[in-house]
Amino acid sequence: MNPGFSVYGVATGLLEPGDDIVGRVIAAVGDTEAERICDRDILLFAESPLSTTEGRNIRLADITPGENARALAEKYDLDPRIAEIVIAESDEILGGIPGFLLAARGNLVLPNAGVDESNAPDGWVTRLPEDADASAARIRREIRERTGKEVAVIIIDSRTHAMRLGVSGVAIGCSGILPITDERGRPDLFGHELQVTRRAIADSLASTAELLMGEADEGVPVVLVRGYPYTFAENATIESIAPDEDLFLGSLTKKV
Amino acid sequence: MNPGFSVYGVATGLLEPGDDIVGRVIAAVGDTEAERICDRDILLFAESPLSTTEGRNIRLADITPGENARALAEKYDLDPRIAEIVIAESDEILGGIPGFLLAARGNLVLPNAGVDESNAPDGWVTRLPEDADASAARIRREIRERTGKEVAVIIIDSRTHAMRLGVSGVAIGCSGILPITDERGRPDLFGHELQVTRRAIADSLASTAELLMGEADEGVPVVLVRGYPYTFAENATIESIAPDEDLFLGSLTKKV
Numbered sequence: 001m002n003p004g005f006s007v008y009g010v011a012t013g014l015l016e017p018g019d020d021i022v023g024r025v026i027a028a029v030g031d032t033e034a035e036r037i038c039d040r041d042i043l044l045f046a047e048s049p050l051s052t053t054e055g056r057n058i059r060l061a062d063i064t065p066g067e068n069a070r071a072l073a074e075k076y077d078l079d080p081r082i083a084e085i086v087i088a089e090s091d092e093i094l095g096g097i098p099g100f101l102l103a104a105r106g107n108l109v110l111p112n113a114g115v116d117e118s119n120a121p122d123g124w125v126t127r128l129p130e131d132a133d134a135s136a137a138r139i140r141r142e143i144r145e146r147t148g149k150e151v152a153v154i155i156i157d158s159r160t161h162a163m164r165l166g167v168s169g170v171a172i173g174c175s176g177i178l179p180i181t182d183e184r185g186r187p188d189l190f191g192h193e194l195q196v197t198r199r200a201i202a203d204s205l206a207s208t209a210e211l212l213m214g215e216a217d218e219g220v221p222v223v224l225v226r227g228y229p230y231t232f233a234e235n236a237t238i239e240s241i242a243p244d245e246d247l248f249l250g251s252l253t254k255k256v
Numbered sequence: 257m258n259p260g261f262s263v264y265g266v267a268t269g270l271l272e273p274g275d276d277i278v279g280r281v282i283a284a285v286g287d288t289e290a291e292r293i294c295d296r297d298i299l300l301f302a303e304s305p306l307s308t309t310e311g312r313n314i315r316l317a318d319i320t321p322g323e324n325a326r327a328l329a330e331k332y333d334l335d336p337r338i339a340e341i342v343i344a345e346s347d348e349i350l351g352g353i354p355g356f357l358l359a360a361r362g363n364l365v366l367p368n369a370g371v372d373e374s375n376a377p378d379g380w381v382t383r384l385p386e387d388a389d390a391s392a393a394r395i396r397r398e399i400r401e402r403t404g405k406e407v408a409v410i411i412i413d414s415r416t417h418a419m420r421l422g423v424s425g426v427a428i429g430c431s432g433i434l435p436i437t438d439e440r441g442r443p444d445l446f447g448h449e450l451q452v453t454r455r456a457i458a459d460s461l462a463s464t465a466e467l468l469m470g471e472a473d474e475g476v477p478v479v480l481v482r483g484y485p486y487t488f489a490e491n492a493t494i495e496s497i498a499p500d501e502d503l504f505l506g507s508l509t510k511k512v
Binding site: 208 | 257259260261262263264266285286360363364365374418419420421422425426436437454455456460461462463466467468494495496
């Protein structure tokens with residue numbers, strides 16, 4: 001077989017506001033010769049425990065919903081305080097189904113703009129990191145400072161896909177890795193030039209990490225990928241597609 | 257670190273109509289103690305080389321486009337013969353952008369219903385396997401008969417995601433593995449019951465495999481995943497969501 005790559009869960013235990021997530025990860029990876037963090041490792045962080053350590057959790061009792069939030073909450077059957085937070089976290093509300101608003105936020109289209117009651121204390125919700133690229137860059141720098149190793153860092157979330165049951169992964173920020181590779185112009189098996197294909201490497205790595213993270217009480221907020229031959233990039237942003245060039249949004253029109 | 261799993265590319269070389277894909281995979285995996293196929297391995301097959309061996313390629317010169325195909329081809333700027341094949345391969349055409357129709361086919365919403373000029377000889381197109389679950393079941397049975405090993409088989413394709421640049425993976429058929437796990441009712445880190453979460457294990461494994469397959473001239477049509485603790489299921493279908501319960505399609509309306 002071709003040389004491959006390996007994927008490991010990093011069990012830090014429960015992370016709380018202000019916790020040193022990098023220190024917890026270094027300790028959990030271990031310090032044996034075989035286990036310590038290596039150059040070219042990729043470390044993937046679930047957004048919710050990371051943003052918890054960054055102080056991004058918010059208490060519902062502190063929120064006063066405005067008129068727009070109350071109207072959306074009524075229409076889509078959700079807590080008006082959550083609707084208020086979702087609006088604040090979104091660039092645009094695109095629509096909804098009962099319990100969820102479909103929101104655009106930076107390079108993402110996602111339910112409730114990532115605002116989530118799961119994995120938060122009662123009466124609190126988690127939000128996405130304020131700037132996931134900045135979080136990734138900070139973590140990467142701290143790992144370099146503390147271990148001397150050059151790694152890639154990806155911040156990930158769960159996502160659903162049109163008409164598919166179940167969640168897989170999506171990259172919401174990264175540092176030290178080219179998240180999307182461009183193969184246009186390369187030949188296919190028959191020597192034709194490939195027309196369309198850019199590969200969402202960071203998203204596929206996010207789904208790989210999701211396989212070990214789970215969504216429930218596993219306590220595996222970080223996954224380490226070793227041996228995958230990624231392309232280095234100091235600070236490459238994860239690009240999105242303009243809505244009118246997008247096959248999904250370009251094919252359909254908004255209801256709201 | 258927690259025990260993890262490993263991912264290997266299986267380079268069979270170019271596959272042609274009628275080729276024995278299972279024999280080529282067994283040979284390419286190798287027969288050393290360390291490398292031969294093991295019980296509980298997961299083998300992921302790219303749909304295009306698989307369907308090529310199944311005789312699913314079709315010659316454009318043999319196609320006479322009908323009125324509907326000619327109208328869609330005019331509207332969305334594609335070859336009317338391809339539009340004709342896409343219609344035949346689809347349950348419903350949902351819309352389009354220049355060069356592509358957005359099609360519903362079984363449990364998938366995908367561009368051109370999987371009809372593709374890449375990786376086919378000049379003047380031919382590839383189509384998805386006629387019944388990818390049946391293909392997966394056949395491959396799994398043949399591997400059992402020839403090696404005595406019980407593996408899981410997943411047939412995969414590339415997919416784009418709303419507003420995201422680049423492709424990742426999607427499972428279009430499987431055998432011997434539960435493709436979607438249901439975690440509703442399990443506790444989260446704070447003991448709340450999880451409300452929504454089903455995990456698209458097969459889709460996440462498909463994205464993992466995409467990392468080694470690529471889309472160009474790599475000649476890696478199969479990926480082997482070893483050590484991932486999946487749930488066995490003899491014949492579990494990959495379920496889709498009804499459009500009105502779906503966050504994407506339920507939030508938006510059709511243009512056509």
